[in-house]
Amino acid sequence: MSIEEVIDRLEGVTTRSRILESAALEIERNGLTLFRVKRVASEAEISVALLYSYFTDREDLIAATIVYRFEQVLLGQAEIFTTPLRDVNTAEELRTALNTMIVDAQDPARDEQRLLRIDGISFAHHNTTASEGIAKAKAEASEKIVRTVQPLQDRGLLVEGMTAVAFARVWYALFFGQIALDGEHALSINPDAWLTALHVLANAIVA
Numbered sequence: 001m002s003i004e005e006v007i008d009r010l011e012g013v014t015t016r017s018r019i020l021e022s023a024a025l026e027i028e029r030n031g032l033t034l035f036r037v038k039r040v041a042s043e044a045e046i047s048v049a050l051l052y053s054y055f056t057d058r059e060d061l062i063a064a065t066i067v068y069r070f071e072q073v074l075l076g077q078a079e080i081f082t083t084p085l086r087d088v089n090t091a092e093e094l095r096t097a098l099n100t101m102i103v104d105a106q107d108p109a110r111d112e113q114r115l116l117r118i119d120g121i122s123f124a125h126h127n128t129t130a131s132e133g134i135a136k137a138k139a140e141a142s143e144k145i146v147r148t149v150q151p152l153q154d155r156g157l158l159v160e161g162m163t164a165v166a167f168a169r170v171w172y173a174l175f176f177g178q179i180a181l182d183g184e185h186a187l188s189i190n191p192d193a194w195l196t197a198l199h200v201l202a203n204a205i206v207a
Contacts, residue, residue, distance in 0.1 A: 016054050018044045023065035035062060059127065067133030071140075078141040080104060081172055082148040091206050094157050098202035101171065102195065145172065159207050167205065174198075 022043035026035055037058055041048045055061040084097035084104075125131070145168050153164035189197075 015044075015046065015050070019046070019051055019054060019061070020065050020068040023061055024069045027062070027065060027069075032062065037061065060129065063127045063129040063133070066130045067137065070134050071137040074137045074141045075144075077172075078144045081168075082145055085148050085152065088152060088157070089155065091157055094152065094206050095202060098171075098206070099199065102198045102202065105174070105198075106195075157207055159205060162205060170205075 019040065023035075023040045025043060026040050030036070030039075035058070037051065038048060040061070041051045044051070051061070055064060081101070084100040085094075088094050088097050146165065149164040149168045151164075152158055152167065153162075158164070158167055
């Protein structure tokens with residue numbers, strides 16, 4: 001492959017990424033119903049004709065954008081989830097890691113990420129490209145998480161009956177898989193009481 005061909009390929013990747021980032025912003029600002037290709041092209045500083053050289057139609061662009069952002073969010077969450085658990089060798093280190101995760105889970109941006117995932121999954125139900133892309137991202141993130149948490153079980157750091165996969169599902173779902181239950185209703189809870197409960201759970205799960 002010549003230098004010119006390499007440059008052309010890299011420019012194509014960059015342009016496509018710029019389009020996808022612009023389309024993601026369009027979805028976040030206006031939703032899927034009011035999504036406009038012209039605004040995406042303008043945001044990406046390209047022509048609509050050039051945009052359509054990368055995507056066949058509006059739905060193809062939306063599907064690719066949902067996969068693009070879903071991958072970013074899901075793999076980013078997997079990174080947040082796994083980072084404190086790396087190189088954990090003792091029960092005390094695991095408790096410290098869980099406390100770090102509890103603090104990080106209070107970030108309000110988590111709610112926006114959850115909502116974006118829900119919006120994307122809803123669209124993916126009737127779009128093969130989006131559903132296949134989301135499934136691939138889930139598999140990649142899951143494998144990354146399992147590689148990190150399996151040593152916790154192997155080292156005997158989890159209570160009896162708590163497998164590495166179960167541990168990961170409990171904590172991942174708790175922090176990243178649900179929309180925050182804010183507001184006044186039957187499940188409302190004082191933030192301090194909620195944090196206390198999380199710390200109790202963290203201690204209970206460690207051997």
